[in-house]
Amino acid sequence: MVKVAKDNSTEEKILEAARKIFVHKGMTGARMQEIADAAGINKAMLHYYFRNKEMLFETIFSQAAQKLFPQLNIIFESDLPLFEKIENFVQAYMDVMIENPYLPMFVLTEMHQNPERFYKKMKGEMNFPKPDKFLAQIEKEVKRGTIKRISPLQLLMNIISGTIFPFIAKPMFQMHIGLDELQFRQFITQRKKEYAGFVIDAIRK
Amino acid sequence: MVKVAKDNSTEEKILEAARKIFVHKGMTGARMQEIADAAGINKAMLHYYFRNKEMLFETIFSQAAQKLFPQLNIIFESDLPLFEKIENFVQAYMDVMIENPYLPMFVLTEMHQNPERFYKKMKGEMNFPKPDKFLAQIEKEVKRGTIKRISPLQLLMNIISGTIFPFIAKPMFQMHIGLDELQFRQFITQRKKEYAGFVIDAIRK
């Protein structure tokens, strides 16, 4: 008997609820009962569909990581000229995070609190983008004299920092500056347009 | 009888151990027994010195926040010219984080996972730096035409992102790029020297 797709609404409900809870409270802060309640089902169902807490968490985490990491390939693998590549990356990555504002913090938290599990997961499942090509491209432009002298790694860090950090620091920033949800969204929209230009201005000769 | 300072080595041992555990595993991931073990004392001592887990955690968290947030005043309150201010901030803040590489992630995690507690804490105890002066200074330079047109908030975010994010992304970055501890430290040292210059190059006319 093949396990036919069935009405997967239950499994889907579980995943949705688990995502919500795990993303906000982390692996250790989440409670199975809470997830069950959020999904509107019996706690035993969680174990029926996903053996245990660990496995449920890993499912959620993998999905999250899959949304974030492969995007890095945009910057690493494409054949665009440097400036366009930067522009592309910032916009594409910010779009992902506009849709999933909590993902970056969720993934980073897990990475810090449980690096072993994280590494194992990554090595195995994730087709992990290698930045070599991008770094080489920067190096080349530096040597050509197209852009200012800068360490490729530093430039890469600058691009990624400015793209991701705003979503991580959102609560801190909102509190400090006193932005509400709408203002923050506007801030991000503006940033999506302008940040690549900022970086480019910094390296353009 | 006045509670005299006493040999506070026990209290100090507890705080040290608690810091280590909390910072790595977060509030919910930490175990009181684990902290006691790390401190080499009986678990009841934790409750003797700090009523309960919540209060022990808040002590640690407050100390951490106190190390990070007031530093922002460097950028907000000083009277230096803009470029020097940026240079100053980047260097001072990175020094703090070189000494306490796990603090930023710790504070951010708590902020995300328990914003209510965080806000309450901040409003009460922390003399929270207001960025108004710094933002006004940027605005002024823009109007004067000393620097390129840029939203003050965007520039502030750029400065902070590039300064803090490398410490948050350390594990991700190390894995991606394959840096060891030493190489990472060198990367940070270089960054401390160069990042302010990167920002300044981006806004200088």
Place this chain on the structure above:
DNA sequence: ACTTTTGTTAACCATTTGGTTAAATTATAT
């Protein structure tokens, strides 16, 4: 029709975990 598989529930269980207590030990004051 009826047998078998799949999905769901309520009740239960073992362990972990934060927290307490009462007694013992050490320091402090008189």
Place this chain on the structure above:
DNA sequence: ATATAATTTAACCAAATGGTTAACAAAAGT
């Protein structure tokens, strides 16, 4: 010296928590 206060420990406790079970209901196969 001795009474008093502060510190420390081992044993204990109740609640929370992840996980299981056995019975039941709904689909699916024959």
